[in-house]
Amino acid sequence: MHTSELARTRAWADTPPVERAVVQYEVEQFLYAEAALLDARRYRDWLALMAEDVEYWMPVRRTVTNADIEREFTKPGEVAYFDDDWAYLEMRVKKLEAGSAWSEDPPSRSRHFVSNVRILDTQGDEITVEACFHVYRTRLERDVDQWVGRRVDVVRRGGGGFLLVKRHLFLDQTVIQSTNMSTIF
Amino acid sequence: MADGTAHPASWDRAEIQALFDSTTGWLDRRVLSDEGLYQLELERIFARSWNFMCHESQLKAPGDYVVSYIGEDQLIVVRDEEGEVHALLNTCRHRGNALCRAEQGHAKSFVCSYHGWNYGLDGRLIGVPGLSTFYHGDLDKSRLGLAKARIESHLGFYFATLAPDAPSLHDFLGVTGRTGLAMVCANGEVEVVEGVQKNVIDCNWKIAVDNLFDWYHVPYSHASANTAGFFDIARIQFPKSQMVMLGEYGHAIGGPVIPREVQDQIDGLSDAQRGEMSRAQPEGSPRIRPKSATDLMGPEGVRSQGHPNIFPNLWVTISGTQMCLRLPRGPSHTELWWFTLVPKAAPPQAKREIVRRMNHVFGPAGLLEQDDGENWSQSTRSARGVASRGLGQALSMGLGRDEVRVGAGGEHYVEGLIGEHGQRWLYRAWTEWMSARDWAELEATRSAPPTGLI
Numbered sequence A: 001m002h003t004s005e006l007a008r009t010r011a012w013a014d015t016p017p018v019e020r021a022v023v024q025y026e027v028e029q030f031l032y033a034e035a036a037l038l039d040a041r042r043y044r045d046w047l048a049l050m051a052e053d054v055e056y057w058m059p060v061r062r063t064v065t066n067a068d069i070e071r072e073f074t075k076p077g078e079v080a081y082f083d084d085d086w087a088y089l090e091m092r093v094k095k096l097e098a099g100s101a102w103s104e105d106p107p108s109r110s111r112h113f114v115s116n117v118r119i120l121d122t123q124g125d126e127i128t129v130e131a132c133f134h135v136y137r138t139r140l141e142r143d144v145d146q147w148v149g150r151r152v153d154v155v156r157r158g159g160g161g162f163l164l165v166k167r168h169l170f171l172d173q174t175v176i177q178s179t180n181m182s183t184i185f
Numbered sequence B: 001m002a003d004g005t006a007h008p009a010s011w012d013r014a015e016i017q018a019l020f021d022s023t024t025g026w027l028d029r030r031v032l033s034d035e036g037l038y039q040l041e042l043e044r045i046f047a048r049s050w051n052f053m054c055h056e057s058q059l060k061a062p063g064d065y066v067v068s069y070i071g072e073d074q075l076i077v078v079r080d081e082e083g084e085v086h087a088l089l090n091t092c093r094h095r096g097n098a099l100c101r102a103e104q105g106h107a108k109s110f111v112c113s114y115h116g117w118n119y120g121l122d123g124r125l126i127g128v129p130g131l132s133t134f135y136h137g138d139l140d141k142s143r144l145g146l147a148k149a150r151i152e153s154h155l156g157f158y159f160a161t162l163a164p165d166a167p168s169l170h171d172f173l174g175v176t177g178r179t180g181l182a183m184v185c186a187n188g189e190v191e192v193v194e195g196v197q198k199n200v201i202d203c204n205w206k207i208a209v210d211n212l213f214d215w216y217h218v219p220y221s222h223a224s225a226n227t228a229g230f231f232d233i234a235r236i237q238f239p240k241s242q243m244v245m246l247g248e249y250g251h252a253i254g255g256p257v258i259p260r261e262v263q264d265q266i267d268g269l270s271d272a273q274r275g276e277m278s279r280a281q282p283e284g285s286p287r288i289r290p291k292s293a294t295d296l297m298g299p300e301g302v303r304s305q306g307h308p309n310i311f312p313n314l315w316v317t318i319s320g321t322q323m324c325l326r327l328p329r330g331p332s333h334t335e336l337w338w339f340t341l342v343p344k345a346a347p348p349q350a351k352r353e354i355v356r357r358m359n360h361v362f363g364p365a366g367l368l369e370q371d372d373g374e375n376w377s378q379s380t381r382s383a384r385g386v387a388s389r390g391l392g393q394a395l396s397m398g399l400g401r402d403e404v405r406v407g408a409g410g411e412h413y414v415e416g417l418i419g420e421h422g423q424r425w426l427y428r429a430w431t432e433w434m435s436a437r438d439w440a441e442l443e444a445t446r447s448a449p450p451t452g453l454i
Helices: A017-039 A043-047 A066-071 A086-097 B013-017 B035-046 B169-184 B205-213 B223-227 B260-267 B271-280 B292-297 B348-358 B373-382 B421-435 B439-445
Strands: A050-059 A080-084 A109-123 A126-139 A143-158 A161-171 B051-055 B064-070 B073-079 B085-089 B104-106 B125-127 B148-154 B157-161 B190-192 B197-201 B242-246 B252-256 B307-310 B314-316 B322-328 B334-343 B403-406 B412-416
Touching: A017 A043, A017 A109, A017 A126, A017 A143, A017 A161, A043 A086, A050 A086, A066 B104, A080 A086, A086 B223, A126 A161, B013 B421, B035 B322, B035 B421, B051 B064, B051 B073, B051 B190, B064 B157, B073 B157, B085 B157, B148 B169, B157 B169, B169 B242, B169 B252, B169 B292, B169 B307, B169 B314, B197 B373, B205 B252, B205 B307, B205 B322, B205 B334, B205 B373, B205 B421, B242 B421, B252 B421, B334 B348, B421 B439
Parallel strands: A050 A161
Antiparallel strands: A050 A080, A109 A126, A126 A143, A143 A161, B051 B157, B064 B073, B064 B104, B073 B085, B085 B148, B148 B157, B190 B334, B197 B334, B242 B252, B242 B412, B252 B307, B307 B314, B314 B322, B322 B334, B403 B412
16 A cells, blocks of 8 residues: 555646646645644644544554565554544543643654655545655753654645545654654654 | 673672662662663573563464564574474674564575575574685584574463573463463463564663552553543552562562452353453453453462563563563663554454554553653663662552462462552562572572562
8 A cells, every 4th residue: 555655646647737736735735734733732723633534543664674575564453653533633632731741741842844745646625645754852851852754644625724634654763762752743 | 691791890799689678678779770780680680581582473484583682682583494483693603793684574594694694494504605615615504503592482472591591481480470471361362463563762671660560650640641531540540459469580460459259259250241241341441351361360360450570571461462571772771662462363343443442552652651751761860860869769668568478379469559569579589680690599599479478
């Protein structure tokens, strides 16, 4: 599934460039605004951008040889760092709001970068978009964490904006170099 | 390994023994920060004890391998063509290069990427490029196979040791270690789910280990997961109904317990009735184990809803659906490896539900686990300050208040309030492992599981 997500569909590639540029602009602006909410610690507002049927997933990545490369990422249903639906995402937000989420108090300082944004497909209201992410987090006096990877999002158009329907996060680390991932990606 | 101690002069027996006072629960914080003690731990604890490698379900076919660790020694654990499992030191006998750089996979043989030396799945050296030309045929391949660790299994869990004189795995585990592993299999044979979550915490490995018996921290450290509705602390903690089982060599199981009189009632029920009773309980309550679990875990062990630690560093979680290795990476760093296990015979949907739930419990993004790491890293950091480390850890809860009972199966256990018996037993065993120069001395000097008031 990972390789098939790399390619733009024919239909999208054949769409006139000006139309594609408009959609690209709209989607990028949505992704940047979403990232800004996380950086501003406005988790409840961020949750409002999640569709009810959202699928938010970060599989485990493994160091494997080229011969075993199809096992590089765990598959849906196997072990994953994030394996969330809307209810689990809401739980993460409630946890952050609880006043006792010690791993985020004092709060982390995070910066969510989204780049290399490429629209791969549009199907009705839904747009599949691939991007690179770089989440930079500092905590306390000198803790620094960085998570870099590729992600595939599906956003759905509606009500004058977008909602996030799917986010699959393919991290570049195999042993996570961090005390925790109390951050939302 | 018969001693091989590289730091004979840095810490003598009396100094090591003085690091923990089991009569007061005072622990010298240098055990969390001292580089010399850390090096001694690698030699006297990790290289000497049985270390968890993997579960048999991770090595289904000949050629399947995983890479694991004994302390900082890397091993390839592989099933050979005959089905036998070997633990091979992952270092070429020529120049030391790692043969295997992947964390798991499938191989026909292990070829060194440096000069092409080739080893069979059983570790035998089978090919040396230029053997007749450059070595003039003068190289005894039979003496240059990969170094091997002893490997044995219990209930499908493979453990390895570098000590030729270690007791068998069965004896090393003793009743407490075997009960701990049986907790995983209490609902039938298990398999490891694809994907081991791995992360690094800037803490001493023992801080991570002593936390697992600690049911005192749950309502405070994990308060936000409770508020968020992820779990209901009141349904799992039972602060006044706790059991700690204290085993050979430092193994222990600590946490909530089903009271004897309740277990007596459960013992009279069929598995179908137990299932009904489990379903009638509120969501998140401990599951009532089937009849067969008593044979596996013993009449006292089967009552435990606590957390086992197989000394030194394997945590089995309460429901037996996750296991965690705490791998030492220097005095101030620990790698955590989280394994997820499901009953082999469970229907796919039931397995999926377990995996999804476990994906949210422990692991770096887990709703519980998120809040542990910083407590441990900050405790480790303070052990580096001259004045801060001079204060010592105060592990006195419940000291001198609980009477050890001995069960029919030889289980040594206390029941009562939340306390720190598990932590004290861990550090007492630690001083004994650390001050013994070899297995013979450890056997001669170690404490048997206690009796009487502790």
